[in-house]
Amino acid sequence: xxxxxxxxxxxxxxxxxxxxxxxxxxxxxxxxxxxxxxxxxxxxxxxxxxxxxxxxxxxxxxxxxxxxxxxxxxxxxxxxxxxxxxxxxxxxxxxxxxxxxxxxxxxxxxxxxxxxxxxxxxxxxxxxxxxxxxxxxxxxxxxxxxxxxxxxxxxxxxxxxxxxxxxxxxxxxxxxxxxxxxxxxxxxxxxxxxxxxxxxxxxxxxxxxxxxxxxxxxxxxxxxxxxxxxxxxxxxxxxxxxxxxxxxxxxxxxxxxxxxxxxxxxxxxxxxxxxxxxxxxxxxxxxxxxxxxxxxxxxxxxxxxxxxxxxxxxxxxxxxxxxxxxxxxxxxxxxxxxxxxxxxxxxxxxxxxxxxxxxxxxxxxxxxxxxxxxxxxxxxxxxxxxxxxxxxxxxxxxxxxxxxxxxxxx
Amino acid sequence: xxxxxxxxxxxxxxxxxxxxxxxxxxxxxxxxxxxxxxxxxxxxxxxxxxxxxxxxxxxxxxxxxxxxxxxxxxxxxxxxxxxxxxxxxxxxxxxxxxxxxxxxxxxxxxxxxxxxxxxxxxxxxxxxxxxxxxxxxxxxxxxxxxxxxxxxxxxxxxxxxxxxxxxxxxxxxxxxxxxxxxxxxxxxxxxxxxxxxxxxxxxxxxxxxxxxxxxxxxxxxxxxxxxxxxxxxxxxxxxxxxxx
Numbered sequence: 001x002x003x004x005x006x007x008x009x010x011x012x013x014x015x016x017x018x019x020x021x022x023x024x025x026x027x028x029x030x031x032x033x034x035x036x037x038x039x040x041x042x043x044x045x046x047x048x049x050x051x052x053x054x055x056x057x058x059x060x061x062x063x064x065x066x067x068x069x070x071x072x073x074x075x076x077x078x079x080x081x082x083x084x085x086x087x088x089x090x091x092x093x094x095x096x097x098x099x100x101x102x103x104x105x106x107x108x109x110x111x112x113x114x115x116x117x118x119x120x121x122x123x124x125x126x127x128x129x130x131x132x133x134x135x136x137x138x139x140x141x142x143x144x145x146x147x148x149x150x151x152x153x154x155x156x157x158x159x160x161x162x163x164x165x166x167x168x169x170x171x172x173x174x175x176x177x178x179x180x181x182x183x184x185x186x187x188x189x190x191x192x193x194x195x196x197x198x199x200x201x202x203x204x205x206x207x208x209x210x211x212x213x214x215x216x217x218x219x220x221x222x223x224x225x226x227x228x229x230x231x232x233x234x235x236x237x238x239x240x241x242x243x244x245x246x247x248x249x250x251x252x253x254x255x256x257x258x259x260x261x262x263x264x265x266x267x268x269x270x271x272x273x274x275x276x277x278x279x280x281x282x283x284x285x286x287x288x289x290x291x292x293x294x295x296x297x298x299x300x301x302x303x304x305x306x307x308x309x310x311x312x313x314x315x316x317x318x319x320x321x322x323x324x325x326x327x328x329x330x331x332x333x334x335x336x337x338x339x340x341x342x343x344x345x346x347x348x349x350x351x352x353x354x355x356x357x358x359x360x361x362x363x364x365x366x367x368x369x370x371x372x373x374x375x376x377x378x379x380x381x382x383x384x385x386x387x388x389x390x391x392x393x394x395x396x397x398x399x400x401x402x403x404x405x406x407x408x409x410x
Numbered sequence: 411x412x413x414x415x416x417x418x419x420x421x422x423x424x425x426x427x428x429x430x431x432x433x434x435x436x437x438x439x440x441x442x443x444x445x446x447x448x449x450x451x452x453x454x455x456x457x458x459x460x461x462x463x464x465x466x467x468x469x470x471x472x473x474x475x476x477x478x479x480x481x482x483x484x485x486x487x488x489x490x491x492x493x494x495x496x497x498x499x500x501x502x503x504x505x506x507x508x509x510x511x512x513x514x515x516x517x518x519x520x521x522x523x524x525x526x527x528x529x530x531x532x533x534x535x536x537x538x539x540x541x542x543x544x545x546x547x548x549x550x551x552x553x554x555x556x557x558x559x560x561x562x563x564x565x566x567x568x569x570x571x572x573x574x575x576x577x578x579x580x581x582x583x584x585x586x587x588x589x590x591x592x593x594x595x596x597x598x599x600x601x602x603x604x605x606x607x608x609x610x611x612x613x614x615x616x617x618x619x620x621x622x623x624x625x626x627x628x629x630x631x632x633x634x635x636x637x638x639x640x641x642x643x644x645x646x647x648x649x650x651x652x653x654x
Binding site: 291303354 | 487549556557559566654
C-alpha cells in the first residue's frame, strides 16, 4: 500500500517524459475524465474524435493525443491535449510502460479524476463502448475491455495469460493484456510507478499487468463488454519472439508478486456458457502445428526434461504418438506444463531465453488441441473456461513447489 | 670396504634427512598459507553473500534485464557467483603466497617459484578458458537447437552439435596452447578439425536448405500464383489464426 502514495512528480523525470503542448483548456476541465490515445492515422484520429464527441455529448472530456490535433468547434465536449512522446513505441499494438507513464503525468497535471487508455485502432470502438468504459473508470479502479473474438483469435491469451492471471490472482476479466482500459487516478499512479521502474532502465516497451497490480493492493476490478473491435496485430510476425516477450513479462510479474498470490484464495464461480457450438465446415489446418510439436519432441526432449517432471514428459510422449484427429492435450497437463515453466523461470533452471523458446512448441500443441476440439463442436469459451478451472485446481502444486522446489516431484 | 659403504649410506641418509628438514617447513608454510587464505576466503564469501542477500541483489539484478550475469551464474544466483569468485580468489592468492613462502624457506639460490609461478598462472588461465569455453559451448548449443527447432529446420540437432563441437575444439586448442603442450601438433590438429567441422556444417546446411532457398527465390521472383499451377493451393483458414 505504501507504494500507492508514491508521487511520480517528485521523482526524476524519466526518458519518456511527455511535454504537454497546451494546458489552458485542461485547467478549465479540471476534475474531468482524461482519454489517452496512442498514435493514430489522421483519418483514424478524425473518426476517433467524432466517436468521442458522440460518446461524451454534453460533458467535458480531456483527450490526450500525440498526433497533430485538428481544430474542434467551440461547442465540442472535447478538450485536446496534444503531447510529444519522446520515443516511438516498438510495440504499438499494445499498451506499454511509456503509455501508462505519460497518461498518468497528463492526468496529474490536468487534475483528471479518471483515465481511459485506448490502444491502437481505437477508432473502431463504438461510442457506447467508450462511454461504458469511461463510466466504469469513474467507479472502479481498473476496468478492462472484454473483446468479442473469433474462435481462432487471441489464442495466447486463452492458453496462458487468462488462466494464469485468473488462477493466481483470483481475477475474473478475460483479457489481462487488454489494450482498452479505464483507470482511477490512484490506479494510474500505481501503474505509472511500476512503469517508471522500466523506463528508468530504458525498457519503454515493457508490458504492465494492471489486473495483478490491482489484485495485489486490493483495488476494485471490473470488465466491460465493448463488442466488436479491430484488434491491432504485432509488427513482428515471429510467434517465438512475441511469446518470449509476453510470457517472459507475465512470468516475471508472477515472480515479483509471489508473496501475494501464494496467499490469494480466489476461485471464480462457474459461468453459464453454451456447451456446444456449430461444427466448423472449414476446420483449420493444424498439421503444421502438430508437425512442429512432434519435431520439437524429438529434439527438445532433453531441455524439456530439465524443466518438466517425469509425469508431464510421459504425457507429452503420449501426445507425440497420437493421431491428428484424436490429438487432445489434457487441460491438467497444460496447466502443469505452464506452472513448471513458471517455476523454472523463477529458479533459472536454464537460461530464460532458452526456457521461453522451449515453450513455443508446447503452446502450438495446445493450440492445435484447442482447434481440433472446437472443430468437433465444443464451444470455444467452454474449453477456455475448463482450462482456467484446471489452472485453479492445480494452483496448490505451484505454491508447493514454489516454496519447496527440491521436494520429490514424480 | 664395508666401512666405506656404511659411510656413504649414512651420508646419503643424512643428506635426505637434511633435505627433508628443509622441505617440511616449506611444505608447512605452503599449507598454512593456503589454509589461512581459504579460511579468510570462506569468511569473506559468507560476508559478501550475507550483504548481497540483505541488499536483495538477485532481485534487483533480475529486474534489470540488461545484465545477463544471472544466466551464467552457478546455483542460478548472481550472489552465489560473486561469493564463489571471492572464495576461489582467496584460495588462489593463498597458493601464490604459499609458494613464495615455500621458496623463501629454501636456503641459497633456489628459484622454485620462478618456474612454478608462471606455470600456475598459465594453468589457472587454462582452467578459466576451459570453464568459459564449456559454458559458451552449452549456451550456443541450446540457442541454436531451440532456434532451429522453432524454425523447423530438419537438421536442427546436427547444427547445434556442430556448433557445440566447434566451440569445444577451439577451447581445447586454446587450453593446450596456453599450457604449451603439443606445440605445432595441436595447431595442425586444430586446423584440420575446425576446418572439417566448418566444411561439414556448410555442406549440411547448404544441402538441407536447398528447398528453403529455392522457395525463397521463387517467392521473390513470382509474386502472383500462376493460373493453373498445380502447386498453387487455395488459402486455408489456417491463415486466419491469430495468436495475439
